[in-house]
Amino acid sequence: MSDRYELFLTCPKGLEGLLAEEATGLGLEETREHTSAIRGMGDMETAYRLCLWSRLANRVLLVLKRFPMKDAEDLYHGVLDVEWEDHLDAEGSLAVEFSGNGSGIDNTHFGALKVKDAIVDKLRTPSGLRPSVDKLNPDLRVHLRLDRGEAILSLDLSGHSLHQRGYRLQQGAAPLKENLAAAILVRAGWPRIAAQGGALTDPMCGVGTFLVEGAMMAADIAPNLKRERWGFSAWLGHVPALWKKLHDEAQARADIGLAKPPLWIRGYEADPRLIQPARNNIERAGMSEWVKVYQGEVATFEPRPDQNQKGLVICNPPYGERLGDEASLLYLYQNLGERLRQACLNWEAAVFTGAPDLGKRMGIRSHKQYAFWNGALPCKLLLIKVQPDQFVTGERRTPEQRQIEREQVEADVSVEVEAPGKYEKYNKNGNPIRKPEPVIEQARLSEGGQMFANRLQKNLKLLGKWVRREGIDCYRVYDADMPEYALAIDLYHDWVHVQEYAAPKTIDPEKASARLFDALAAIPQALNIDKSRVVIKRRERQSGTKQYERQSAQGQFLEVNEGGVKLLVNLTDYLDTGLFLDHRPMRMRIQREAAGKRFLNLYAYTGTASVHAAKGGARTTTSVDLSKTYLDWARRNLSLNGFSDKNRLEQGDVMAWLEASRDEYDLIFIDPPTFSNSKRMEGIFDVQRDQVQLLDLAMARLAPGGVLYFSNNFRKFQLDENLGERYAVEEITAQTVDPDFARNSKIHRAWRITAR
Numbered sequence: 001m002s003d004r005y006e007l008f009l010t011c012p013k014g015l016e017g018l019l020a021e022e023a024t025g026l027g028l029e030e031t032r033e034h035t036s037a038i039r040g041m042g043d044m045e046t047a048y049r050l051c052l053w054s055r056l057a058n059r060v061l062l063v064l065k066r067f068p069m070k071d072a073e074d075l076y077h078g079v080l081d082v083e084w085e086d087h088l089d090a091e092g093s094l095a096v097e098f099s100g101n102g103s104g105i106d107n108t109h110f111g112a113l114k115v116k117d118a119i120v121d122k123l124r125t126p127s128g129l130r131p132s133v134d135k136l137n138p139d140l141r142v143h144l145r146l147d148r149g150e151a152i153l154s155l156d157l158s159g160h161s162l163h164q165r166g167y168r169l170q171q172g173a174a175p176l177k178e179n180l181a182a183a184i185l186v187r188a189g190w191p192r193i194a195a196q197g198g199a200l201t202d203p204m205c206g207v208g209t210f211l212v213e214g215a216m217m218a219a220d221i222a223p224n225l226k227r228e229r230w231g232f233s234a235w236l237g238h239v240p241a242l243w244k245k246l247h248d249e250a251q252a253r254a255d256i257g258l259a260k261p262p263l264w265i266r267g268y269e270a271d272p273r274l275i276q277p278a279r280n281n282i283e284r285a286g287m288s289e290w291v292k293v294y295q296g297e298v299a300t301f302e303p304r305p306d307q308n309q310k311g312l313v314i315c316n317p318p319y320g321e322r323l324g325d326e327a328s329l330l331y332l333y334q335n336l337g338e339r340l341r342q343a344c345l346n347w348e349a350a351v352f353t354g355a356p357d358l359g360k361r362m363g364i365r366s367h368k369q370y371a372f373w374n375g376a377l378p379c380k381l382l383l384i385k386v387q388p389d390q391f392v393t394g395e396r397r398t399p400e401q402r403q404i405e406r407e408q409v410e411a412d413v414s415v416e417v418e419a420p421g422k423y424e425k426y427n428k429n430g431n432p433i434r435k436p437e438p439v440i441e442q443a444r445l446s447e448g449g450q451m452f453a454n455r456l457q458k459n460l461k462l463l464g465k466w467v468r469r470e471g472i473d474c475y476r477v478y479d480a481d482m483p484e485y486a487l488a489i490d491l492y493h494d495w496v497h498v499q500e501y502a503a504p505k506t507i508d509p510e511k512a513s514a515r516l517f518d519a520l521a522a523i524p525q526a527l528n529i530d531k532s533r534v535v536i537k538r539r540e541r542q543s544g545t546k547q548y549e550r551q552s553a554q555g556q557f558l559e560v561n562e563g564g565v566k567l568l569v570n571l572t573d574y575l576d577t578g579l580f581l582d583h584r585p586m587r588m589r590i591q592r593e594a595a596g597k598r599f600l601n602l603y604a605y606t607g608t609a610s611v612h613a614a615k616g617g618a619r620t621t622t623s624v625d626l627s628k629t630y631l632d633w634a635r636r637n638l639s640l641n642g643f644s645d646k647n648r649l650e651q652g653d654v655m656a657w658l659e660a661s662r663d664e665y666d667l668i669f670i671d672p673p674t675f676s677n678s679k680r681m682e683g684i685f686d687v688q689r690d691q692v693q694l695l696d697l698a699m700a701r702l703a704p705g706g707v708l709y710f711s712n713n714f715r716k717f718q719l720d721e722n723l724g725e726r727y728a729v730e731e732i733t734a735q736t737v738d739p740d741f742a743r744n745s746k747i748h749r750a751w752r753i754t755a756r
Contacts, residue, residue: 009037009050015183059143098146103149139233162224167284188383299338346386475738500537582748583711597667668698
């Protein structure tokens with residue numbers, strides 16, 4: 001064996017430069033960077049030191065041989081020529097890893113098999129002894145990398161990946177690998193801050209990876225000091241005396257580091273389920289005296305209120321993987337920015353994120369950004385100096401945008417205000433116009449966000465008198481009024497339900513995302529609603545019963561009031577909330593007309609129309625729906641209002657139920673889906689195609705003198721002309737649209753149908 005070796009160190013993508021600096025400091029010479037790896041030259045002591053001290057590498061590979069290969073035979077003989085008896089006993093075990101392709105080898109399993117065969121054939125004894133394969137804990141782990149016709153044959157000195165320090169046996173839902181966490185700390189300047197006695201805190205610490213890695217750096221502890229088994233442990237070329245010397249030196253440095261007064265290192269985590277796993281990890285790492293973890297929300301984060309200690313705030317906020325995550329994540333980042341500005345003045349901060357657009361919403365500028373990869377996900381590390389000159393105080397609107405606002409105000413709304421000196425001019429109706437000043441003085445909103453906030457507040461004023469007069473608890477305040485902000489926004493008492501309409505494919509996704517974040521930032525302030533009470537969903541063309549499928553499982557029901565009845569809504573678990581706001585006038589009409597009547601509610605959904613009928617004095621109500629979930633919801637709505645008696649709930653396909661029914665009803669309401677292919681019904685229901693059959697079946701159940709109300713929200717729906725020949729049909733759509741839906745002429749259509 002030589003005294004000097006080529007060493008190959010692998011790492012996560014994006015860490016190559018940092019790893020090269022670290023490895024050079026640990027003795028590697030002639031260092032060169034490759035994709036997800038570096039290579040250089042060093043002796044055995046350097047190789048051991050890299051294994052023990054590298055915080056950033058995944059593996060340390062000792063190159064045995066490089067050789068050209070044209071085919072599988074070249075591979076076999078190139079490996080066979082190595083003196084394997086210098087590395088492994090005939091009775092030992094091995095594992096082979098193969099990467100790359102070409103030279104006739106397009107399958108890594110086949111390549112690994114050829115390497116294994118060559119080693120085994122070389123070591124097979126006359127008596128038949130030969131090495132066995134052990135993929136988990138082999139005596140020797142061999143790696144062969146095929147790169148453009150060259151085979152690089154190496155021994156893996158690490159064994160298991162070096163990021164596996166051994167302390168993190170419990171982890172959260174989105175774990176950050178230890179070597180990536182260490183790289184982020186290095187980029188964030190933690191070694192410099194720690195040398196100055198600074199503090200380290202993580203307001204979203206999860207299971208404490210940043211905290212443990214930071215503490216080990218500060219205490220000068222080798223990251224793999226506690227590892228017991230290495231890739232070289234059973235290697236015949238291993239030099240135990242040299243390894244013991246280096247290990248003893250590292251242990252001595254750790255003892256000295258741990259004897260120092262510990263730095264202030266604290267973590268906070270909102271999820272109580274992660275607190276104990278974090279503490280267990282910290283204890284296994286031997287850092288319990290240095291690192292403390294507490295339960296705490298980002299919104300109340302305050303690193304050290306009782307002292308003038310400065311340091312580094314570091315965190316890896318969630319990125320968001322599900323539809324609807326945008327709102328909660330935006331407000332999380334906003335809360336983080338607020339706490340940095342208010343509680344961490346003159347600290348440094350490092351925010352590692354896979355959603356850099358959200359990072360821009362913190363209201364504080366980053367002075368540096370670095371690109372990283374978290375697995376296959378591209379990420380950014382935002383470095384921030386928490387100083388007032390970095391705070392984003394809001395952008396001023398351009399003269400053109402101010403003119404647009406002024407014209408919108410003059411054209412759309414007249415606002416009476418009591419404060420003197422606020423009037424700029426009068427509109428054509430003689431009403432005073434308030435100066436188009438920013439409505440939200442304290443908001444850090446973009447130009448678009450400010451205009452959106454102004455529109456929301458304008459709509460609130462327009463609807464305010466009507467809402468107060470009618471005692472309405474839930475209503476639509478915005479419905480894509482500004483085409484570039486394609487949202488529907490509903491108020492449910494003191495909650496906001498936001499539906500994002502899917503942007504057309506012609507819209508740049510980045511622009512659509514930026515506008516969504518602008519709107520979400522404006523909503524809580526414009527509507528004076530707490531951020532935690534904003535729920536967002538994406539509304540797009542649905543197939544089958546998808547719109548009724550559960551999207552979450554929070555099970556949180558909110559009680560709202562409408563026309564003297566109480567109704568339960570669920571803002572989180574389904575695309576629809578359980579209350580179709582646009583049908584409010586129809587429900588109120590049913591309530592007014594229901595006294596003494598037998599009421600039939602087809603496609604009853606959550607039974608809201610039945611509750612109104614019962615409130616209006618209906619003799620009986622019958623609600624028919626295919627979904628047991630929604631009928632249970634309807635039962636709760638009825639019980640909530642004391643209407644458990646004389647109110648039937650029938651589960652079944654409406655068409656089949658009507659065909660089987662022989663009862664008569666004085667008042668019938670039908671609000672069918674546009675399309676349904678539920679497994680619990682025969683065939684497929686299409687409202688345009690099946691309307692005649694549906695209405696004929698329902699009219700057969702209508703008592704003499706009775707009234708049937710038919711409504712649906714299929715935008716292209718056309719009522720069959722032949723129905724007018726058999727029944728008295730009157731379209732009443734205009735009478736069933738309240739002011740909050742007046743901006744959307746196609747929200748639904750409705751008809752009053754009676755017998756001729």
